[in-house]
Amino acid sequence: MRAEPPTQPTARTPQAQLELIIAQLKTARRARRLTQQALADGLGVSALAVGAWETGKDTPALGNFLRWAETLGLTAAVTGAPTGDTPVPRRGEPLEQFRIRCLTSALAGAREHSNWSQEMVGDALGVSTWTVHMWETGHRVPRTLRLIEWCHALGCELTLVAR
Structure with a gap:
């Protein structure tokens, strides 16, 4: 189910x-x-x-x-996702990689909060469970539209906010 x-x-x-x-x-x-x-x-x-x-x-x-x-x-920023642990920059981590990790971490948290498995997200997006795992662990970067689709599947939204 x-x-x-x-x-x-x-x-x-x-x-x-x-x-x-x-x-x-x-x-x-x-x-x-x-x-x-x-x-x-x-x-x-x-x-x-x-x-x-x-x-x-x-x-x-x-x-x-x-x-x-x-x-x-x-x-x-991912809006509509439950707030959880905010990632901390890793030593020597480029800012761009950190920003991507913040987005994918928020979506991993939204997935867990909604009791979805990585397999369910993969099915919703038409990608493999391995791909979702790689996005969530920061080993692969989703395409921009795919990130927005991921947000959408979990009832979240990618938005721009002033720094």
């Missing part, structure tokens, strides 16, 4: 949530009067990549997505 998510999933689809977040990032870039080229230079990517992200022609890798938000004074 399949356990239900702890809360009702958001009304938005994961793709619509991603589009909303990207629109927020684009608005924040413009509010700071940054060109796509200036943002790209700061992120170490091409202006074409930033343009493709902003128009929805491509989705940034999770690391690029998090750096993009950080550059604009924002951070990604």
Whole structure:
């Protein structure tokens, strides 16, 4: 018997949530009067990549997505998940890796709180139990849209908050 998510999933689809977040990032870039080229230079990517992200022609890798938000004074957070132990940075751990671990830790906590197994999450997302395990332990990084789908499956939401 399949356990239900702890809360009702958001009304938005994961793709619509991603589009909303990207629109927020684009608005924040413009509010700071940054060109796509200036943002790209700061992120170490091409202006074409930033343009493709902003128009929805491509989705940034999770690391690029998090750096993009950080550059604009924002951070990604999982909302609607039960609060648990907040991860502590590991010695020598890059900030980007720590931020990813914070997100995946929140989702692992939401999964445990909802009495879902890694297998159930994998089934909901169309990935293997091993993949979910690797995401939760930080050995693999989910794609940005897949992270949003993971949130959605557990009744949570990926949002941007001011730092």
